[in-house]
Amino acid sequence: MTEWLNVILQGVLIGGLYAMFAAGLSLIFGVMRLVNIAHGDLIVLAAYVALMVTQTLGLDPLTSLLLVVPAMALIGYALQRLLLNRTLGDDLLPPLLVTFGLSIIIQNGLLELFTADSRKLQAGAIEVQTFQMMEGVWVGALPLIQFIVAVAVIAGLQMLFYRTALGRAFRATSDDQAVAQLMGLDTRHVFAMAMALSLAVVAIAGVFLAVRANFDPSIGPARLIFGFEAVIIGGLGSMWGTLAGGVILGVSQAVGAQIDPGWQLLAGHLAFLAILAVRPQGLFPKVSG
């Protein structure tokens, strides 16, 4: 019994990480209908940026966020301004194929720079710290921090979307680009800000990913898929939905792995496909109007 409680708890906590993968994806889809195939590779890029920052400056991973987050945001802004804005329009293919090309570039660029060796960020003593929740049920400090950060990130995005001028600009641009321009909004800048924000979240996710497990240049696509599955499970356009989606995905994987180690990923995918079959709009779709 407590064994299963432990399993489910681990799943919930890892779900926070998946929710962060999902939030960045969902954000840019919401603002500009762009699905970024390179999203997972950008998460891995953030992990490598964190690796360099921690190694060269001797910072611990959590402190390195102070540099990694702005660096990734800047990359996001530039990427959107210089490249991705050119792909937006009625045609589906250009954004899809350009971000697909970008994914290949990032993967192979990282391979060229860092080789295929597995890396990991060392967070020191905190990595082994655990709390006992109840008799036989333990949580690690790091997974707990990661989950709390994920909840904070999503709450923050929700606030930003509905309580700030930037969020208003995001929603207005998403509604009607032409009229948004009439309001003095430079939509190219608004889109670039959305991508910057998305990659800021990606940076946080990347650092936690790198602390939690080994990473190498090839693991990006799987992170994209996890994020995507969490988005669809939660329901398009809903920030809190992505958290629920991430948690469901995390728990499914944990339960699958408990049954048979080879079933970890499969169980997650099957949960996603099951939701798609019975409730394609997701569990918490945004009610429009």
Add this chain to the structure above:
Amino acid sequence: MASPLLDVRAIDAFYGDFQALFGVSLRVNAGEVVAVIGANGAGKSTLLKTIAGLMHPRGGDVLFGGEAIGNAAAFDVVRHGIALVPEGRRLFPSLTVEENLLIGGQSRRPGPWTLQRIYDLFPILAERRHLPSTSLSGGQQQMAAIGRALMSNPRLLLCDEISLGLAPIIVREIYARLPKIVAEGLSLIIVEQDIAQALKASAQVYCLQEGRIALQGAARELTRESISAAYFGV
């Protein structure tokens, strides 16, 4: 004579290969109300979109306060002091009424219009400020769209068919507020298919027909016959 606030000089405008405006010229002086009338498809909206920077003229130019703005992007034109109330109102459905007004003031110039002044002008909006904009009636949406445009404190307000689809009593109510707006020193271009309404509200009238100016003159000097000739092209 002093140079006009807006000087549209012989512009040609295109949708792809299709030419919608042919050498259209128009002037608006400071504090003046100008009406642009014409049948459906005459090019009225195209003219306003070109002035507002949503489209760029392929020939001719648009001067505003003496500055050429024909190639400026729409978000830049707002900063010069031109605001458009688009045809069909086009409020942002994801935003509340007040957010729609606030976003109109996203790039505010200094000037008299504030949230409070808009609510004074259209009190019903104050009552509904926190509701989604989609919950407003057509007339209220039109008020919100005008308020949203005013929030940027424009020098020139472009109104595209504000009477479209509204009951006559609502139209009269909205038109009754226009003098208050002009009293703040704004100039107006009113695009209407409703000729009587346009003539009442304006000093100068331009009539567009198939992308060309077919008639222009002072509202009180034009005869009914000359207008209907220019309007219908008969």
Add this chain to the structure above:
Amino acid sequence: MSQIASKVEHSTRSSRIGIVLILATLAVLALAPFWGDRQTLRLLAEMYAFVALASLWNLLAGYAGLVSVGQQAFVGFGGYLLFWLVIVAGVHPLVAILIAGPVAAIIAVPVAALTFRLRGAYFAIGTWVVAEVFRLLASQISVLGGGSGISLPAAMVISMAPTRQAREFEIYWLALALTVIVLAAIVALLRSRHGLALTAIRDNELAAQSNGIGVMRIKLIIYVLVAFGTSMVGALIFLQKLRISPDTAFSVNDWTAFVIFITVIGGIGRIEGPIIGTIIFFAMRQTLSDLGSLYLLIMGAVAIVVMLWAPKGLWGLIAERYGWQALPLQRRLVLTPKENAGRKP
């Protein structure tokens, strides 16, 4: 009314020349076993497989607007089915290739039922998830070596043909034949009633919908047919390789990234595009593959540049410039002045 009558013409002068050229090229290629060495045959057979895969993906994405990044699901499925049929059920490899098509088509129906619930780019990632599921399931099949894969037993390889040379010739001709059949089927499909509807979808989905064409039905048919072809090509690819593993069979790089690259460079939404693209891709591979990962990086960059600055690909540029058309596909509207042209029913 108008003084102009119109008639729809299928063939153009350039396309008539094109057909002669195509037949001549085919003859030369069919005789390759008599003029080429082993290396050349292997390379050509591999190229045919990519022409076929890219043409199928082109049909899916370029014509039906179904941008899938998960076609490796069907490549791998075909490969695994062949290995299973040969090793476990003792079926002859050539028969196994024939079986791979219809079985994949049947599997494609429930897959489509799920993935078609996702729109646009999300559909793309959804197809990828399906491919991942296939890969994970394949690695659970212990009779086929689980996660590490399996080779075709020598006895079965020999059962195909007594000598290695005979086997290689056989596979070469098989690859050529399969690719020609796939291309011919695509051309026939595009020239059919459905083809016009497809072009309508490509050019304007909204208009196609409002014209009442059963867009979803046509898309489903295309999806299933493409799975059919892709799976047969996949079976042949792994018959040639003689070895299969989940990672090679369901590789997103090999069966999707390269295929997309080929199609985009050559010209998406054009039948000639994948052929041109395959030639360029192999030329690049032969010259740049020493660069390792840098070569893939260059490939990604080239794809982006082409997508943004020459979205119709190389063939698009050529066709626009010279009005060329190798295969009589686009119906040309020929306007001829005529007196008193009446309305046609």
